Amino acid sequence: MTQPFNFEQALKDLQAGKNLTGKDSILGPLIKQLTEAALQAELEQHLAHDEQPNRKNGKTAKTIKHLSGSFELETPRDRNGSFEPQLIKKNQTTLTDEIDRKVLSMFSMGMSYRDINQHVEEMYGINVSSATINAITDKLIPELKAWQQRPLDSHYPIVWLDAIHYKVKEDGRYISKAVYTLLALNMQGKKEILGLHLSDNEGANYWLSVLTELNNRGVKDILIACVDGLTGFPEAIASIFPNTETQLCVIHQIRNSMKYVASKNQKAFMADLKCVYRAVSKEAAELALDELEAKWGEAYPLVINSWRRKWHNLSHYFKYPEHIRKVIYTTNAVEAVHRQFRKLTKTKGAFPNENSLLKLLYAGILNASNKWTMPIHNWSLCLSQLAIYFEGRLDSVLEI
Structure with missing residues (x-):
């Protein structure tokens, strides 16, 4: 039988320095007493309004977790089995969802299940098993699915598209999967992740399906799409958003170029290459590219040809003022998101299934x-200038 809460002893414990909340707290017995009293009142009200003959029928014990620790709750029963307690439902094992929120918060910071359990036990004296943590974090999955299908704005001035790769277990073996991230600047100039998609590998064909879904979710126009140098990417974008200007990531192009330059020449080559991508105008950049080819073309024709072949999509940023150039000449914005993803997943190595990966990334988002x-x-300045460069494209959504 539950012992009445001893207020005099609680006062002495508080004066002696015992914790008011947390593990072995002073309030633990009071919370148990109040909870059982509330359930008893629920049962009595149920019996008073029950149309069928009914009466009390003992109690059932179960462990309840709460912020002041845990306790054995004695839940009253009725003879007919029609009593459904509302304060603590039949399958409920926590007094409030505060512990769930704590677990989700720690999970979203990339903490391992073991660390989460240890932290909760230190704070509240509660052992939270891996199965329990998994059940709590699985609550993110329906929310993730709804987020992936949510309607989007009709216009986005700038969108960055990139992929990051993870090992995911499938059919008994771990395979590399690409996570496609779409990061946008909306009309208010705020960053917004439009979608998160998972595929076996990164390719223009899958990006085509991602962009089609984007269009189906309400996106009608994108002014500038910033992407890496994946073959077929600009064509995939043009097939869904034919008026979108595709800016290839200059930083990706530089990195890929330097792979084919001998180490002894890299410093000199890079100095000449800077004259190309840091030029004040497209015309100046093309002159610098001609000079780069005259000096290095014979030694590194593959590199020069790559810049020539991709020049149309590499050079768009030259026509914009400096503050717009900084935003679009690289995919660093979405790569920064991927760096956050890596912080979350650095202790994981690989994932047992797709949902375990996606729910963690979604928590990070x-x-x-x-x-x-x-x-x-x-x-504000960027938007007004983009409205001039892309005349008429934003008229329907600008608030003037």
């Missing part, structure tokens, strides 16, 4: 989105 409350620097 929720954390990141909470910080994206302000527009990027000089956004």
Whole structure:
């Protein structure tokens, strides 16, 4: 039988320095007493309104976890089995969802299940098994599915598209899968992740399906799409958004170029290459590219040909002012998101299934989105200039 809460002893314990909440807390017995009293009142009200003959029929014990530890709760029963307690439902094992929120918060910071359990046990004296943590974090999956299908705005001035790769277990073996991330600047100049998709590998064909889904979810126009140098990417974008300007990532192009330059020549080659991508105008950049080819073309024709072949999509940024150039000449914005993903997943190595990966990345997105409350620097100026460069394209959504 539950012992009445001893207020005099609780006062002495508090004066002696015992914790008010947490493991072995002073309030633990009081919470148990109040909870059982509330359930008893629920049963009595149920019996008073029950149309069938009914009466009390003992109690059932179960362990309840709460922020002040855990206790054995004695839940009253009725003879007919029609009593459904509301304060603590039949399969409920926590008093509030606060512990669930704590677990999700730690999970979203990339903490391992073992660390989460240890932290919860230290704080509240509760052992949270891996199965319990998994059940709590699985609550993110329906939310993730709804987020992936949510309607989107009709216009986005700038979108960055990139992929990151993870090992995921499938049919008994671990295979590499590509996670496709679409990061946008919306009309308010705030960052927004439009989607997160998983595929066996990164390719223009799959990007085509991703972009088609984007269009189906309400996106009608993108002014500038910033992408890496994946073959067929600009064509995939043009097939769904024919008016979108595709800017290839200059940083990706530089990195790929330097792979084919001998180490002894890399410093000199890089100095000449800077004259190309840091030129003040497209015309100046093309002159610098001619000079680069005259000096290095015979030694590194593959590199020069790559710049020539991709020049149309590499050079768009030259026509914009500096503050727009900084935003679009590289995919660093979405790569920064991927760096956050790597922080979350660095202790994981590989994932047992797709959902275990996606729910962790989604938790990371929720954390990141909470910080994206302000527009990027000089956004008002950027937007007004983009409206001029892309005349008429934003008229229907600009608030003037």
